[in-house]
Amino acid sequence: MFEIRRATSDDAQIAFDIRRLAIRHQCVGAYTEQQMFDWTKGSAEDGYDTLMDKHFYVGCVEGKPVATGMLDLAHREIGAIFIHPDFMHCGLGKRVLCFLEDLARDLGLTEVCLDATMNAADFYRRCGYVGEEPAIYHSPSGLRLACVPMVRKL
Template sequence: MFTIRRATQSDSQTAFDIRLLAIRHQCVGAYTTEQIQVWTAGSPENGYSELMEKHFYLGCIRGNPVATGMLDLEKSEIGAIFVLPSFMQLGIGMRVLRHLEHLARDLGLERVNLEATLNAAEFYRRCGFVGDTPAIYHSPSGLQLACIPMVRELV
């Protein structure tokens, strides 16, 4: 059984680990080995644990977290959608994304945006997001990665 629940501060390591494994599995080929190593370095204490204070959610199968996703209300932005490699291609990422879109709509947002990784842009297009112009994502850690800014109207 698949459920989605709000993450708590105690989930920060689990969420960080899901992110790390998803990036190291799914982003190979879209980014260099060096970029992936820098991107996945560190620990939740390096800023990731602070995300748990936002609308951060865990997708769970039989209570075990297998996916993450976040809604940043200040930026009207969806992010941190990551799925454990062994659960990819099962529709879990889409279910987390739809949950966040419904939440955004319920909270009064008319549109949401995101910065898609190069390997995920097609997934987001299939989910109704629009955007094709490459840009550079500047992470809080200073890492710069190619991305595709995208937007989806919710109304």
């Protein structure tokens, strides 16, 4: 059974760990080893923990956190969708995305955007997102990564 719940500050490190595992598993070939290392180094206390104060959610299978996702209401942006490698290709990414889109609708948004990683752009296109032009994502830590900015009308 898969359930999505609001994250708490206690979820910060496990959310960070899911992110690290997902990136290092799923982004091979889309980014260099060094980029993936730089992107995933550190710990939740390096700033990732502050995301728990936003509309940040954890997806759990039998109570165990295995997925994350976030809605940044101020920027109309969906992000931080990461699935633990042991649970990839089970439809959980789609379920988290639909949950966040429903939340965005409930909060009055008519459109959402996201910066897709190079390996995830096709997934988002299949989910109705539009965007083709690559761009550079500038992370808060100063890392620069190729991405595809995308939008979807709700």
